[in-house]
Amino acid sequence: MTDFFNEMTADGAGAVREHYRAFDDWLRHQPPERIERKRAEADLTFRRVGITFAVYGDGAGTERLIPFDTIPRIIPAHEWAKLQAGLAQRIKALNMFVHDIYHDQDIVRAGIIPAQQIYQNAQYRPEMQGISVASDIYAHIAGVDIVRAGEGEFYVLEDNLRVPSGVSYMLEDRKMMMRLFPELFARHRIAPVEHYPDMLLENLRSVAPAGVLDPTVVVMTPGTYNSAYFEHAFLAQQMGVELVEGKDLFVDANAVYMRTIRGPRRVDVIYRRLDDDYLDPLAFRADSTLGVPGLLSVYRAGRVTLANAIGTGVADDKSIYPYVPDMIRFYLSEEPLLHNVPTWQCRRPEDLAYTLDHLDRLVVKEVHGAGGYGMLIGPAASKQEIDDFRRRLVARPDGYIAQPTLALSACPTYVESGIAPRHIDLRPFVLSGKTISMVPGGLTRVALREGSLVVNSSQGGGTKDTWILEE
Numbered sequence: 001m002t003d004f005f006n007e008m009t010a011d012g013a014g015a016v017r018e019h020y021r022a023f024d025d026w027l028r029h030q031p032p033e034r035i036e037r038k039r040a041e042a043d044l045t046f047r048r049v050g051i052t053f054a055v056y057g058d059g060a061g062t063e064r065l066i067p068f069d070t071i072p073r074i075i076p077a078h079e080w081a082k083l084q085a086g087l088a089q090r091i092k093a094l095n096m097f098v099h100d101i102y103h104d105q106d107i108v109r110a111g112i113i114p115a116q117q118i119y120q121n122a123q124y125r126p127e128m129q130g131i132s133v134a135s136d137i138y139a140h141i142a143g144v145d146i147v148r149a150g151e152g153e154f155y156v157l158e159d160n161l162r163v164p165s166g167v168s169y170m171l172e173d174r175k176m177m178m179r180l181f182p183e184l185f186a187r188h189r190i191a192p193v194e195h196y197p198d199m200l201l202e203n204l205r206s207v208a209p210a211g212v213l214d215p216t217v218v219v220m221t222p223g224t225y226n227s228a229y230f231e232h233a234f235l236a237q238q239m240g241v242e243l244v245e246g247k248d249l250f251v252d253a254n255a256v257y258m259r260t261i262r263g264p265r266r267v268d269v270i271y272r273r274l275d276d277d278y279l280d281p282l283a284f285r286a287d288s289t290l291g292v293p294g295l296l297s298v299y300r301a302g303r304v305t306l307a308n309a310i311g312t313g314v315a316d317d318k319s320i321y322p323y324v325p326d327m328i329r330f331y332l333s334e335e336p337l338l339h340n341v342p343t344w345q346c347r348r349p350e351d352l353a354y355t356l357d358h359l360d361r362l363v364v365k366e367v368h369g370a371g372g373y374g375m376l377i378g379p380a381a382s383k384q385e386i387d388d389f390r391r392r393l394v395a396r397p398d399g400y401i402a403q404p405t406l407a408l409s410a411c412p413t414y415v416e417s418g419i420a421p422r423h424i425d426l427r428p429f430v431l432s433g434k435t436i437s438m439v440p441g442g443l444t445r446v447a448l449r450e451g452s453l454v455v456n457s458s459q460g461g462g463t464k465d466t467w468i469l470e471e
Contacts, residue, residue, distance in 0.1 A: 005150045005409040006421055007073060019076040019469050022187055027071070035070060038180045039414065042068050045179075051172055051230060066169060067462030068176060073411050073424060073444040077471045080191075080440055083146065083154060086338030087428055088436045089328060091142050094159060094315050095432055096331040098138040101314055102128045112326050120398075121320070122368060123162075123313030125276060127283060131300050133309050134207040135434065140307035141200070141271075142430045143167075143442075146338070148409040155341045155406065157425065159324065161316040162308060163273050166463075167429045168231040170443040171196060171238075173465040191440035191468040196429070197238035199437055200271075206433035207305050208268045215268035215305075218242045218258060220249070222274040222290045232273050246278075251294035256304045269305045276310050318367040318401050319345065341406060347398035355402040356393065359386050362402045363453075364393065377453060379405055408453055411464065413446055423447045425455050426466065440468035 005011075008020045016024045046065050075083075100106050101118055108115050118124055143164025145157040174193050178185055201217060208215035221232035223245050236243035248259050249267065257264040272279065278288040283296040298304050314320065322343040325336040344351035344362075355362060359378050366374035376389040393400055410421035428442030444464040445455035455461040 004407040004421070004423070005148060005153075007148075007409055007411040007424070010151065020074055023072070023074060023184070026184065026187065035414065039070055042070065042176050042180060045176065046172070049172075051169070067448060068173060069413050069446060069462055069464045070177070070180065071412050071414060071419070072177065072465040072467045073426070074467045074469060075441065076469050077191075079152070080468045082152075082337065083428065084438065084440075086154075086336070087144055087430050087438065089332065089334060089337050090144065090156065090159070090324065091139060091430045091432055091436060093328040093331050094142070094161065094324065095136065095138050097327045098309070098312055098315050099133075099136045100331075102131065102311060107327065107330055110330065112330055113320075113323050117319060117323075118314065121314050121317055123276070123311070123317055125311035125314075127296060127300075128309075128311040132302065134209060134302070134305050137207055137432050138309040138312045139315070140203060140207060140309075140432050142432070143427045144430060146426045146428065147341075147406060147424075148426075149406045150409075153339075155339050156324075157341060158318070159316045159321065160427075162275065162313045163228075164427070164429065165228040165231055166427055166443040166445075167196060168234040169463050170429070170441070170466070171234075173443075173463055177465045188467065189470040191470050193439040193441060196439045197235065199431060199439065200235065201239040201241070203431040203433040203437070204269045204271055204305075204307055207307065209302055209305055212268045216241075216258075216266060217269040217271065218244045218249075218267055220244050220246070220270050220272040220274065222278065226273070228273065235271070246289070246291045249292045249295075251292060251298055254298055254301055254303055256292065256295065256298050267304065269307065271307045276313065279306075279310065318365055319347070319398075322401070341403045344402040346393060346400040346402060351402070352393065352397045355400075356390060358402075359390060361405060363405050364389060364400055364402045367399055367401060377405065380451070380453075405453070411444070411446065413448070413462075413464070415448060415450075420450070422450070423453050423455065424464070441466035 009016055043065065046068060107113050108118060139161040141164060143160040143166060146154055147157050148154050170193060204217045205215050218241055219232055219236040221229060221243060233243055242258060244258060250257055256267045258267050274290055277285045278290040280291045280293060280295040281288045282293050299306055322340065322345060325340055328334055328336045344355050346352045346355055362378045364376040408423040411424045412419050413422040424444050424446045426442050426444050428438055430436060430438045444466045446462045446464055447453060447455045448460060448462050
């Protein structure tokens with residue numbers, strides 16, 4: 001018996017779960033040398049195609065491959081149905097929350113969220129106050145991180161509403177599995193994900209400014225030095241739209257135009273992959289060379305749509321996360337279908353006291369942290385690391401939250417010693433436009449180091465294909 005849920009065998013030692021049996025039978029009959037040959041083929045292909053990412057602060061300054069594992073994570077249809085309903089409910093409430101914050105602020109006046117949680121939030125943009133956006137949608141693309149602690153026990157770990165990355169790896173992982181093991185797709189009824197770019201484009205077109213019947217959509221990237229540049233280029237290519245940088249756009253007569261060899265072309269929807277701070281040097285950071293001067297004025301006039309909307313980050317701050325279940329109850333009058341992880345907000349004296357007394361058992365995170373940086377995993381930390389973190393917490397308690405160390409589920413994974421369980425999470429991508437939609441599954445990230453709970457690619461994590469089995 002193990003102390004974590006095994007996706008294939010539940011307790012790690014018992015019978016294979018029903019939805020894994022056909023795959024398990026196939027795997028048992030595979031010669032190890034075939035699997036090894038396929039792994040090498042996958043690495044070579046990913047490198048040739050250029051599916052890489054850069055790590056900021058990496059002294060080597062090199063781009064890395066995200067390790068790809070050939071054992072898929074398999075989820076039965078009934079479990080996905082529950083996840084899908086919970087995700088749609090959550091994103092609907094979060095969009096209503098952001099709209100409310102920039103308009104009437106009913107949730108603040110109702111006393112559910114303290115006003116300082118909003119006004120002191122680094123992602124709150126007063127420039128958006130009173131501004132209406134197309135269809136009242138703010139988080140057009142969301143990546144919600146989900147973990148499983150036990151049978152049927154799914155928890156939302158984070159809501160990524162600004163510029164969530166990783167969908168290109170979801171698509172490339174599926175393509176790679178179909179290339180390496182086509183026979184598996186004949187044996188299993190696996191829900192497709194390949195149509196995601198079509199869904200994304202349809203979603204972006206659906207939130208074009210009022211009166212625009214045939215909108216021009218572009219993907220806006222900070223440039224080739226961004227860690228997710230591959231994804232930006234990939235999505236533009238897959239959707240058949242232009243990939244642009246700020247220097248390719250300009251504002252004239254209260255509209256945004258793209259420079260083309262045939263002259264200026266009006267742009268209606270910008271899927272921007274850079275943060276608010278860099279969008280418009282006239283409104284935000286004056287030293288930004290990545291944005292478009294005057295973009296905010298066009299946006300405020302409702303003559304261009306930005307996805308995701310400016311100021312959406314106010315909803316994916318880790319200090320806002322604990323309030324999401326209450327948002328669902330407040331806006332939708334429904335009980336949350338997906339659970340939050342219990343969270344102590346260190347800005348509260350009683351929560352800080354508990355956290356300081358239990359640092360060796362908790363995970364402590366910066367409220368603005370990302371990528372697995374700036375966090376303490378108490379059970380794996382040294383005494384010195386805990387003492388250092390204690391000083392940081394006492395000096396700035398409002399910058400941190402704490403959560404229990406969940407026993408994340410694990411999935412069989414190929415590592416150097418053979419097949420072994422490694423902890424995983426799941427990032428489904430939720431699209432909001434006229435409707436809320438998502439392709440089945442998402443990106444499964446895996447912590448390749450034994451015992452590690454950090455799945456981020458910047459921390460050495462890898463990825464797996466995610467199968468949703470159709471009934």
